[in-house]
Amino acid sequence: MTGDVTDLKLYQVGTFAAGNRLVDLELRSVQAHADRANSITSGHRACQGCGEALGARYVLDAAMRAAGGDMVVANATGCLEVFSTPYPESSWQVAWLHSLFGNAPAVASGMAAGLRALGRETRVVGQGGDGGTVDIGFGCLSGMFERNDDVLYVCYDNQGYMNTGVQRSGATPPAARTANTGTAGPEPGNVFGQGKSAPLIAMAHEIPYVATATVADLRDLERKVTKAMSMRGARYLHVLVPCPLGWAAGPSDTIKLARLAAQSGIFPVFEAEHGEVTAVTPIRRQVPVEEYLRLQGRFAHLFGKRARPDLVARIQAGADRNIARFGLIDADTETQTSTEPGTGSD
Amino acid sequence: MDHPFAITLDVGTSRANKTGSWRTELPTYVHNQPPCNQGCPAGEDVRTWLYEAEEGGDAYERAWRKIMEVNPFPAVMGRICYHPCETGCNRGQVDEAVGINSVERFLGDEALRQGWTVGVDQPSSGLRVLVVGAGPSGLSAAYQLARLGHAVTIVESAPKPGGMMRYGIPEYRLPRDVLDAEIQRILDLGVHLELGVTVTDLDATMREGRYDAAFLAVGAQIGRRAYLPAGAASHVVDAVSLLHQLGDGERPLLGRRVAVYGGGNTAVDAARTAMRLGAADSVVVYRRTRDKMPAHDAEVREAEEEGVRFTWLSSITQVEQGSLTIERMELDETGFPQPTGVTEELPADSLVLALGQDTDLRFLEGVAGIEVDHGVVTVDDQMMTGRPGVFAGGDMVPDQRSATVGIGHGRRAAAGVDAWLHGRSVPRTEVRAPAAFEALNTWYFADAPRAHRPLLEAARRSSTFDEVVQSLDADHALYEARRCMSCGNCFSCDNCFGVCPDNAISKTGDPDAPYAIDLDYCKGCGLCAAECPAGAIRMAPEEI
Amino acid sequence: MFEQLEGSKAVAKAVARCRPRVIAAYPISPQTHIVEALSDFVRDGELTGCEYLMVESEFGAMSACIGASGVGARTYTATASQGLLFMTEALFNASGLGLPIVMTVANRAIGAPINIWNDHSDSMSQRDSGWVQLFAASNQEAVDLHVQAFVLAERLSLPVMVCMDGFVLTHAVEDVDLPEQDQVDAFLPPFVPRQRLDPRDPITIGSMVGPEAFTEVRYLMHDQQLAALDELPRIAADFQAAFGRDSGGLVHPYRTEDADVVVVALGSVLGGVNEVVDALREEGVAAGSLGISCYRPWPADAVREAIGSARTVVVVERAFAPGVGGVVSQDVRLALRPLAAPGPAVYDVVAGLGGRPVTRTALRRLLDDVVAGRLDPHGLHFLDLDHDLLERAGTPWRGTS
Numbered sequence A: 001m002t003g004d005v006t007d008l009k010l011y012q013v014g015t016f017a018a019g020n021r022l023v024d025l026e027l028r029s030v031q032a033h034a035d036r037a038n039s040i041t042s043g044h045r046a047c048q049g050c051g052e053a054l055g056a057r058y059v060l061d062a063a064m065r066a067a068g069g070d071m072v073v074a075n076a077t078g079c080l081e082v083f084s085t086p087y088p089e090s091s092w093q094v095a096w097l098h099s100l101f102g103n104a105p106a107v108a109s110g111m112a113a114g115l116r117a118l119g120r121e122t123r124v125v126g127q128g129g130d131g132g133t134v135d136i137g138f139g140c141l142s143g144m145f146e147r148n149d150d151v152l153y154v155c156y157d158n159q160g161y162m163n164t165g166v167q168r169s170g171a172t173p174p175a176a177r178t179a180n181t182g183t184a185g186p187e188p189g190n191v192f193g194q195g196k197s198a199p200l201i202a203m204a205h206e207i208p209y210v211a212t213a214t215v216a217d218l219r220d221l222e223r224k225v226t227k228a229m230s231m232r233g234a235r236y237l238h239v240l241v242p243c244p245l246g247w248a249a250g251p252s253d254t255i256k257l258a259r260l261a262a263q264s265g266i267f268p269v270f271e272a273e274h275g276e277v278t279a280v281t282p283i284r285r286q287v288p289v290e291e292y293l294r295l296q297g298r299f300a301h302l303f304g305k306r307a308r309p310d311l312v313a314r315i316q317a318g319a320d321r322n323i324a325r326f327g328l329i330d331a332d333t334e335t336q337t338s339t340e341p342g343t344g345s346d
Numbered sequence B: 001m002d003h004p005f006a007i008t009l010d011v012g013t014s015r016a017n018k019t020g021s022w023r024t025e026l027p028t029y030v031h032n033q034p035p036c037n038q039g040c041p042a043g044e045d046v047r048t049w050l051y052e053a054e055e056g057g058d059a060y061e062r063a064w065r066k067i068m069e070v071n072p073f074p075a076v077m078g079r080i081c082y083h084p085c086e087t088g089c090n091r092g093q094v095d096e097a098v099g100i101n102s103v104e105r106f107l108g109d110e111a112l113r114q115g116w117t118v119g120v121d122q123p124s125s126g127l128r129v130l131v132v133g134a135g136p137s138g139l140s141a142a143y144q145l146a147r148l149g150h151a152v153t154i155v156e157s158a159p160k161p162g163g164m165m166r167y168g169i170p171e172y173r174l175p176r177d178v179l180d181a182e183i184q185r186i187l188d189l190g191v192h193l194e195l196g197v198t199v200t201d202l203d204a205t206m207r208e209g210r211y212d213a214a215f216l217a218v219g220a221q222i223g224r225r226a227y228l229p230a231g232a233a234s235h236v237v238d239a240v241s242l243l244h245q246l247g248d249g250e251r252p253l254l255g256r257r258v259a260v261y262g263g264g265n266t267a268v269d270a271a272r273t274a275m276r277l278g279a280a281d282s283v284v285v286y287r288r289t290r291d292k293m294p295a296h297d298a299e300v301r302e303a304e305e306e307g308v309r310f311t312w313l314s315s316i317t318q319v320e321q322g323s324l325t326i327e328r329m330e331l332d333e334t335g336f337p338q339p340t341g342v343t344e345e346l347p348a349d350s351l352v353l354a355l356g357q358d359t360d361l362r363f364l365e366g367v368a369g370i371e372v373d374h375g376v377v378t379v380d381d382q383m384m385t386g387r388p389g390v391f392a393g394g395d396m397v398p399d400q401r402s403a404t405v406g407i408g409h410g411r412r413a414a415a416g417v418d419a420w421l422h423g424r425s426v427p428r429t430e431v432r433a434p435a436a437f438e439a440l441n442t443w444y445f446a447d448a449p450r451a452h453r454p455l456l457e458a459a460r461r462s463s464t465f466d467e468v469v470q471s472l473d474a475d476h477a478l479y480e481a482r483r484c485m486s487c488g489n490c491f492s493c494d495n496c497f498g499v500c501p502d503n504a505i506s507k508t509g510d511p512d513a514p515y516a517i518d519l520d521y522c523k524g525c526g527l528c529a530a531e532c533p534a535g536a537i538r539m540a541p542e543e544i
Numbered sequence C: 001m002f003e004q005l006e007g008s009k010a011v012a013k014a015v016a017r018c019r020p021r022v023i024a025a026y027p028i029s030p031q032t033h034i035v036e037a038l039s040d041f042v043r044d045g046e047l048t049g050c051e052y053l054m055v056e057s058e059f060g061a062m063s064a065c066i067g068a069s070g071v072g073a074r075t076y077t078a079t080a081s082q083g084l085l086f087m088t089e090a091l092f093n094a095s096g097l098g099l100p101i102v103m104t105v106a107n108r109a110i111g112a113p114i115n116i117w118n119d120h121s122d123s124m125s126q127r128d129s130g131w132v133q134l135f136a137a138s139n140q141e142a143v144d145l146h147v148q149a150f151v152l153a154e155r156l157s158l159p160v161m162v163c164m165d166g167f168v169l170t171h172a173v174e175d176v177d178l179p180e181q182d183q184v185d186a187f188l189p190p191f192v193p194r195q196r197l198d199p200r201d202p203i204t205i206g207s208m209v210g211p212e213a214f215t216e217v218r219y220l221m222h223d224q225q226l227a228a229l230d231e232l233p234r235i236a237a238d239f240q241a242a243f244g245r246d247s248g249g250l251v252h253p254y255r256t257e258d259a260d261v262v263v264v265a266l267g268s269v270l271g272g273v274n275e276v277v278d279a280l281r282e283e284g285v286a287a288g289s290l291g292i293s294c295y296r297p298w299p300a301d302a303v304r305e306a307i308g309s310a311r312t313v314v315v316v317e318r319a320f321a322p323g324v325g326g327v328v329s330q331d332v333r334l335a336l337r338p339l340a341a342p343g344p345a346v347y348d349v350v351a352g353l354g355g356r357p358v359t360r361t362a363l364r365r366l367l368d369d370v371v372a373g374r375l376d377p378h379g380l381h382f383l384d385l386d387h388d389l390l391e392r393a394g395t396p397w398r399g400t401s
């Protein structure tokens, strides 16, 4: 009898889906609530299937819930800002301010300082794209971290400057084609650099909380936002948000791509407190990076006629390094998922 | 506040921008046919009753009632059904099929524990319907006809109802109290049962009983005999008769060493029964190999666990007192067994033949219109024979022979009878597109290895007729129900509501259509469809 | 109460009495003493209810001010030179969003070559940033202008820059009449923001505006700036009533009523200019001066009224637009344009770049040359240009004086 090893609390989709009609409303995701804040609402001009639009609603709705609605947002220039606020229409339903491309963390710091001085409990979220965060806004971000300002800063990482027409950023992965990393020559696409992990750099500031997440794992994302909001000081959340346009992928693949990025090890999902990694989200169904890469036109030059298996192998090696470094495959999970063949008669 | 012009905007004003105009593909919620439903010969909407059962508690009754719409034997079928629903179950491609059968049994037993009953839905029609044979098929038809308001009489030649469920299937697989209780629930609907009466002339019976229509389900009662050179003192019985004796409460003597000839479930039942009747050695002799054996794997495994031996690639050529002569066979290229000429002796006190059954159709002789082909009665897709108003089903018509198939026949025939009686045609059941595995997004389902039913401990298995396969307890039954992926049908997981980047999906609060898509804002990205765990959303090109 | 104070300290005290809620600043000479003092005040409790943010750059400083002002906090910063340029992008943003931030600019040259000494190139480089620019002629005026700046900024929802000459004023120890706290509280009401991020009444600040309305948005900004031209004299009058001092306003005419020759200048140089004016008057020359207190918005009417009847106008400016020449002189010409031709002759004189002293002697020599007709009214002139140095650099002076 294998019955006694099963988890009797199984709720069909567990916590993988947004909701679950079988469990208490309180135990479902914020996104499953009909009365969620819809921090960014319909009518925005994001591309079909935009991961950033989705990610922003996921994050801000959870943050709004955690803050009891008492929250303000500073937003960097980028797709998220442009598609949400072309005069005369705003998609935001939260108190929101856009200043510049490279200053959202500092604007958020100022907000936090102002609110504290005014004796308000209002919480502050800063947010921007990867360009606004890991490149042009990095100085402000680092300053915000170093002073431990009471801000949750969220980077929506779509791995490029999408708003300006898909140029590379410091977060663009190696070999990816962008508008300024073409596929001609012996080293097609973006360079194989040493990588720039904003989360690891954030950790080096020993701020209270750093976490990565993806739009493919809503519950994990919401848990992290909620946790971050329960803390004070500088907190950093780095969310992978696939961009159908920039990645040359199908709009319906947005979430799948985020999932494959995590399941291949390319995008490690973890959290850290005060500079120490405290938890990783283990890979549940490991896939080779190729499965992830093949869905994206920006990597098309690695396959087909002039295939570059050598570059795919380098990307795989990077994923394997992540897996080893963060311990993304844990022995327990492996045995858990392998099903014992039934011994019973049904 | 006095907002500065243009640089400051009112919140939520983008709703004026109807981005639905960008759409080239349109999402729609579907209700596809899951393979479990497709596979159930009784016609159960498995997905739907599992969906109800998943809630547990009060919902069990709803689930049970859903089964009862098509099958009056959940507790029985939850034990003896060969569950083809599970064979096709999409969950099998993830880990293991959902234990549909064990949940059905749990619900059936729960109904018996709680004393749930069903009532007659329709006012009395005043029409009389004859059912010949109280096997699963006849009882199923009687149940449906009674609920449709007809006066039903079952005529059954055996002293007790149940057909092969009582006179074939051994008790250790189907406790008789369960069978009795579920039959009684049918009779309680007002079905009249005449036991110990054999219909010998259908026309006469119908005339005398002033029946307006009839459903025939006499099964296949005659054990097939093979020609075997046998000594005078050799003890040869057929499995059907043997098991029938047990059904009558007898304990026939077979000796210490019993051989069973055949490879079907009946052979395995006979061999396992022989063990329980005291045989020290019970061996199944079969002409082909194990994988060619029609008997179900689980049954063979359980038999082996109980000590039954199997002799593959063997045919019996001679029967003597105390021994058999066996010839080794080998499979030819087509997989057919061919004799090798090599023989050996097998000690055996008796030989049980389990080579299949034939139907006794003498009572139909002279009935105009009835057509018989290969020993079974030809029926149309309403289960009506060539004789208008006379329907037939179960083992006596050409189809797979199982209790479940018989139940399905009974239900379909009842609908046919009802329509025929009212001069209507049976409404066509809508054809639903199959809920293919590929349409699911199985990522979302929690890892959940199947919970199997426990088995009776070995010691009590070979010596008693106690039930071998036990029930899942309530927790595990619920767990197993929740393993269902609700293929092709929404199960309210809120994923579509969650993943739409355009907030185009809203929750309606209506359990039958829990979500609505606002086409003013749906851009047709297809994320909802891609991320629907159950494959309940389909994208189709927008018609322009 | 009069106190002997360094200019920076005096300004810091005045700012503190304006009760800013957030100060975000980054050090740069010659602004450092101001922000150091303020950080002390916050720490030692002289300034309460204020958050002092030690940001990582001037860009961060102005950005933090934008955030703080956006949530409705009175906000202050100070910078100079490279620092002002480093916050350029944010300056335009703050004004575009109409955020009433007040900033001190301790005027300093811009490199390269790097030079920490005083001139007005930094402020002048930002004259189109949409900020109100006030120039202090003395430390007393610097102190007073800060109090007035907050009133103006918050009344009009515009950012205001108070410019004071680096070192010359910031580091000079003088007697200053510091406004008392209760006086300031009475003069400067609590900040009621025109717009504020408030979760209870959320708004979207900082939209993207396309060609369909961008011009109008800019026009509205212009209109708002022009409103300052009405507002400032009112505030100065109120200030005088409350504090008994004539500080601020748009322009400070000195002996201009019957003047033939008027020197136009901004900032601390005016003290020396006025002494030269007095000396010339004593010698019978009808000289006068016009101090520009409000440079942006440009008080064209007030300037014209003050100097329109003069025959000669000499603009002495501590800034320089390479390839063109004067900066303020262009504005002066603009102010005089409505006058009937020929109108006053306007001399462009670049003086005191990178900390070169503007001495009375040099000013006197300049005016003597002007009065004697020795200076080409159409040319560009540099006060105290070292011709030998130019020779040595291989590029001799190509001008006329």
Ligand SMILES: Cc1cc2nc3c(=O)[nH]c(=O)nc-3n(C[C@H](O)[C@H](O)[C@H](O)COP(=O)(O)OP(=O)(O)OC[C@H]3O[C@@H](n4cnc5c(N)ncnc54)[C@H](O)[C@@H]3O)c2cc1C
Pocket (backbone or CB within 6 Å): B080, B081, B082, B132, B133, B134, B135, B136, B137, B138, B155, B156, B157, B158, B161, B162, B163, B164, B165, B168, B169, B170, B197, B198, B199, B200, B217, B218, B219, B220, B221, B240, B243, B265, B266, B269, B360, B363, B393, B394, B395, B396, B401, B402, B403, B404, B405, B406
């Ligand atoms: C040993 C054995 C094990 C089996 N195990 C399974 C199993 O585990 N699962 C499964 O699904 N199926 C099983 N089957 C098959 C299943 O039992 C039959 O397919 C099913 O019972 C057929 O139903 P039926 O109603 O057509 O006929 P039956 O069940 O055979 O019932 C026919 C009834 O009609 C009566 N009758 C016959 N002639 C007359 C007449 N002239 N007048 C009045 N009454 C008459 C008979 O007495 C009998 O009661 C098994 C069969 C056998 C033999």
Ligand SMILES: Cc1ncc(C[n+]2csc(CCOP(=O)(O)OP(=O)(O)O)c2C)c(N)n1
Pocket (backbone or CB within 6 Å): A052, A077, A078, A079, A080, A101, A102, A128, A129, A130, A131, A132, A133, A136, A158, A159, A160, A161, A162, A163, A164, A169
């Ligand atoms: C100072 C400055 N430099 C450049 C730009 C142009 N610009 C606007 S958005 C953007 C890229 C945004 O990239 P990212 O932050 O990753 O956001 P995304 O659009 O990809 O979501 C650039 C380069 C700018 N607005 N300001």
Ligand code: SF4
Pocket (backbone or CB within 6 Å): A045, A046, A047, A048, A049, A050, A051, A052, A053, A079, A080, A083, A158, A162, A163, A242, A243, A244, A245, A246
């Ligand atoms: S370009 Fe990418 S990030 Fe920008 S709106 Fe389109 S999908 Fe979203």
Ligand code: SF4
Pocket (backbone or CB within 6 Å): B034, B035, B036, B037, B046, B047, B050, B088, B089, B090, B091, B098, B100, B483, B484, B485, B486, B487
């Ligand atoms: S998972 Fe559920 S709905 Fe799908 S085939 Fe299996 S039992 Fe049927």
Ligand code: SF4
Pocket (backbone or CB within 6 Å): A049, B027, B499, B500, B501, B502, B503, B504, B505, B517, B521, B522, B523, B524, B525, B526, B527, B528, B529
């Ligand atoms: S996710 Fe939203 S926008 Fe995309 S197809 Fe579905 S309803 Fe339409």
Ligand SMILES: [Mg+2]
Pocket (backbone or CB within 6 Å): A129, A130, A131, A156, A157, A158, A159, A160, A161, A162, A169
């Ligand atoms: Mg980006």
